[in-house]
Amino acid sequence: MDGDDRGKLAPTAGAGAEVAASQAAASVSSRAGYFRWIICALLLAGTTKNYMDRQVLGLLKPMLQHDLGWNEIDYSNLVFAFQAAYALGMVFVGRLVDRLGTRLGYTLTMTFWSLAAMGHALVNSLFGFGIARFALGFGEAGVFPASLKTTAEWFPKKERAFATGIFNSGTSIGAIVTPLIVPPIALYWGWRWTFVITGALGFLWLVFWLLLYRRPEEHPRVNAGELAYIRSDPSPPVTRFPWKRLLGYRQTWAFAATKFITDPIWWFYLFWVPDFLHRVHGLTLAQMSLPIVAIYVISDVGSMFGGWLSSAMLHRGRSVNTARKTTFLLCALCVLPIVFAYRMESLWGAVAVIGLAAAAHQGFSANLLTLPSDMFPSEAVGSVVGIGGMAGAIGGMLIAKVVGYALQWTGSYMVPFLMAGVAYLLGLAVMQLLAPRLEPVTSLD
Numbered sequence: 001m002d003g004d005d006r007g008k009l010a011p012t013a014g015a016g017a018e019v020a021a022s023q024a025a026a027s028v029s030s031r032a033g034y035f036r037w038i039i040c041a042l043l044l045a046g047t048t049k050n051y052m053d054r055q056v057l058g059l060l061k062p063m064l065q066h067d068l069g070w071n072e073i074d075y076s077n078l079v080f081a082f083q084a085a086y087a088l089g090m091v092f093v094g095r096l097v098d099r100l101g102t103r104l105g106y107t108l109t110m111t112f113w114s115l116a117a118m119g120h121a122l123v124n125s126l127f128g129f130g131i132a133r134f135a136l137g138f139g140e141a142g143v144f145p146a147s148l149k150t151t152a153e154w155f156p157k158k159e160r161a162f163a164t165g166i167f168n169s170g171t172s173i174g175a176i177v178t179p180l181i182v183p184p185i186a187l188y189w190g191w192r193w194t195f196v197i198t199g200a201l202g203f204l205w206l207v208f209w210l211l212l213y214r215r216p217e218e219h220p221r222v223n224a225g226e227l228a229y230i231r232s233d234p235s236p237p238v239t240r241f242p243w244k245r246l247l248g249y250r251q252t253w254a255f256a257a258t259k260f261i262t263d264p265i266w267w268f269y270l271f272w273v274p275d276f277l278h279r280v281h282g283l284t285l286a287q288m289s290l291p292i293v294a295i296y297v298i299s300d301v302g303s304m305f306g307g308w309l310s311s312a313m314l315h316r317g318r319s320v321n322t323a324r325k326t327t328f329l330l331c332a333l334c335v336l337p338i339v340f341a342y343r344m345e346s347l348w349g350a351v352a353v354i355g356l357a358a359a360a361h362q363g364f365s366a367n368l369l370t371l372p373s374d375m376f377p378s379e380a381v382g383s384v385v386g387i388g389g390m391a392g393a394i395g396g397m398l399i400a401k402v403v404g405y406a407l408q409w410t411g412s413y414m415v416p417f418l419m420a421g422v423a424y425l426l427g428l429a430v431m432q433l434l435a436p437r438l439e440p441v442t443s444l445d
Contacts, residue, residue, distance in 0.1 A: 033222060033223045033225060033226035034226070035219065035221045035222050035226060036154045036163075036222075036226065036230065037163075038212065039150065039154050039212070039213065040151075040155075040166050040167055042208060042209055042212060042213065043147045043150060043151070043163075043166075043170075044166055044167045044169065044173070045170065045205055045208075046106070046143060046146075046147065046170070046205060046209070047143055047167050047170025047171055047173075047174065048170035048173045048174040049110075049114075049174065049202055049205055050113070050140050050143040050170070050171075050174065051170060051171045051173075051174025051175055051178070052174040052177060052178045052198050052201070053113065053136060053140065053199060053202075054140060054270065055174060055175055055178045055179075055270055056117075056120075056178060056182055056194055056195060056198055057078065057120075057133070057271070058270055058272070058274050058275070059178060059179055059182045059183070059274050059285070059288070059292075060182065060186060060191050060194065061075060061271075061274060061278075062274075062275070062278050062285060063186060063191055063285060064191065067191075068124070068125075070126060071408065072404050072407045072408040073404050073405065073408050075404065076400045076401055076403065076404025077126075077130065077404075078126070078129055078130060078133050079133075079267070079271050079400035080397050080400045080401060081130045081133045081134045081137070082133040082134065082136060082137035083393045083394070083396040083397040084134070084137070084393075084397055085133070085134040085137030085138040085141075086140060086141050086389070086393040087141075087389075087390045087391075087393035087394050087396075087397065088390070089138035089139065089140070089141025090141045090145070090386045090387070090388075090389030090390040090392075090393055091386045091387065091390045092138075092141075093109055093138075093141045093142040093145060093386065095386060096108075096142075097109075097142060097145045097146050098145075098149070098379065098380070098381075098383050101215075102150045102153065102213070103209075103210075103215075105142065105145075105146050106142065106146035106150075106209065107206060107209065107210065108142075109139055109140075109141070109142025109143070109146065110142075110202050110205060110206055110209070111202070111203075112135075112138075112139035112142075113135075113136055113138075113139025113202070114139075114199050114200065115139075115199070116132060116135035116139050116199075117136055117195055117198060117199030117202070118195055118196050118199035118200060119135065119195075119199075120132045120133075120136075120192075120195035120199075121192035121193070121196045137393075141386075141389060141393075144369065144385055145383075145386050145389065147164075147167055148164070148369055148370075148372060148381055148385045149378065149385070150213075151163050151164055151167070151370075151373060152373040152378040152381045153216065153378055154216055154230060155230065156229060156230055156231075156233050157233045157314070157320070157373070157374065159311060160311075160370050160373050160374070161306075161307045161310045161323075161324070161366060161367055162304075162307045162311040163307070164307055164367075164369050164370045165303050165304045165306055165307015165308060165362075165363070165366035166304060166307065168303050168307070168362060168366045168369060169300045169303035169304055171266070171299075171303070171362065171365075172296040172297070172299040172303060172358070172362060173296070173300060175270065175292065175295075175299075176292075176293050176296040176297060178198070179274075179288055179289045179292040179293060180289055181194075181197075182194050182198075183285050183286050183288070185197060186285065187285070187286065216230050246376075246380065246383060246384060246387065249441055250434045250435055251371075251376070251434075251435050251439070251441055252387060252388075253434050254371075254430070254431045254434035254435035254438075255368070255371050255375075255384060255388045256387050256388045256390075256391035257391065257427075257430045257431070258388075258427040258428075258430060258431045259368065259389065259391045259392035259395070260391040260392055260394060260395040261395065261423050261424075261426055261430065262361070262365070262392075262395075262424055262427045263389075263391075263392025263393070263396060264392070264395040264396045264398065264399035264419075264423075265361060265399075265419070265420045265423050265424075266361055267396040267399060267400070268399055268403060268416055268420060269295075269354070269358055269361075269420075271400070272413075272416065273292065273295065273354065274288055274292065276350075276413055277291055277292070277347075279411075279413075280342070280350075280413065281347045281350070283347075291347065291351045294351050295351055295354050295358055296355075297355075298352075298355030298356065298358065298359045299355060299358035299359045299362045300359075300362070301359055302331075302358065302359025302360055302361070302362040302363045303362035303365070303366050305359075305363055306331060306360075306363020306364065306365075306366045306367055307363070307366040307367065307370075309323075309326075309363070310323040310324050310326070310327040310367050310370075311323075313326065320438055321436075321437050321438040324367045324370070324371065324438060325428070325432070325438075327363060327364075327367050328364055328367060328368075328424075328427075328428045328431070329428060330360075330363075331360040331361070331363040331364035331367075331424060332360070332364065332424035332425045332427075332428050333360075333425075334357070334359070334360035334363075335356075335360045335420065335421055335423075335424050336421050337353045337356065337421075338353050338354060338356070338417055338420050338421050339417055339418050339420075339421035339422075340353065340417075341353050341354055341357075341417050342412060342413040342414045342416075342417045357421075360424070361424070364424055364427075369385070372384040372385050372388070374438060374440065375435070375438060375439070375440050375441055376440070376441050399416070399419070402416070402419070403415075403416050
């Protein structure tokens with residue numbers, strides 16, 4: 001199969017098949033149960049925990065810089081270590097989830113990264129923090145391959161973007177909860193206890209995961225109607241899916257390239273917005289909670305709205321290509337005002353434009369994360385997500401150094417906010433070039 005033929009639809013899998021699948025789904029949807037949404041709630045809680053662990057360092061940055069004597073480049077090196085491990089972990093853990101299955105794969109990664117988060121409390125040096133961040137990044141890489149593979153197993157295509165938008169909103173919920181609990185813990189008990197307490201929450205999550213999660217066809221709480229609804233999309237037969245062949249498809253590169261361009265912007269928000277509020281607007285650790293919560297509440301709405309919007313268009317008969325890319329374009333346009341954030345004198349004006357941009361990122365991301373299950377069989381979703389996640393993490397490594405050196409040399413956030421403003425239109429352009437119709441791959445031979 002040459003490059004021009006890869007990913008084309010089989011003659012029976014075109015628009016007529018999609019319409020037939022939609023009609024079949026409608027015929028069973030009235031009998032379908034709702035246990036899949038409980039599974040989605042578990043994914044939401046897991047993503048929330050994931051982002052709580054990774055955001056603690058950003059909130060404690062001024063305190064740790066004061067106590068341990070870090071400069072901006074030192075801090076950027078810690079972010080770089082996390083991103084390097086996340087990139088490595090994405091490929092390894094994504095493949096592991098495909099091999100072991102979602103239940104066991106997610107259990108192992110949650111255990112590993114929770115222990116790594118707690119391990120930050122045991123170190124004192126920059127080198128020790130680097131090791132802890134590397135371990136955390138490697139373990140946390142499992143959250144999206146496992147969550148998206150679960151979504152592909154538990155939801156029909158028309159609901160996947162909405163389900164992804166819900167669990168992806170955990171990235172914002174984690175960023176909302178963390179600034180509410182970190183300052184009081186750090187101020188009263190010290191920064192070490194913040195890592196211990198937030199890390200230990202993962203073991204509480206594991207209790208519910210192990211009690212509730214099974215594949216839908218094995219689950220006693222999934223009735224026949226819900227199972228038929230989940231399986232209502234046409235599934236072309238796949239005989240094999242060697243990992244190395246995934247790199248030969250334009251669809252893989254479209255997903256990975258867009259992740260490379262846009263993921264770093266979210267890392268920038270997560271790791272540097274608290275410092276921006278401290279440096280530019282003079283907020284202390286105790287004063288940061290409300291502005292940061294406001295930013296991520298807005299972004300949470302964006303995640304669910306972006307997932308709902310494309311799913312609503314699919315329910316109204318629009319193609320996957322039209323629904324996803326219309327949403328991508330709307331989100332990309334909403335990011336543009338952030339280029340002025342660095343020069344805004346009003347704290348709440350800056351919070352508003354950052355919140356809007358973060359909401360647009362989340363809406364964009366909810367649909368981007370759905371593309372692997374749109375374009376690939378469920379057996380390959382974890383691996384494709386791992387490849388894309390690695391690309392996004394490499395982009396995060398690069399932006400860590402750009403932001404660190406920009407702040408060390410200029411003291412200004414102009415360059416990072418300019419990069420944030422243009423990234424999504426550039427990502428959409430690259431996606432359109434590589435996957436103009438978002439055709440599903442019907443064979444991985």
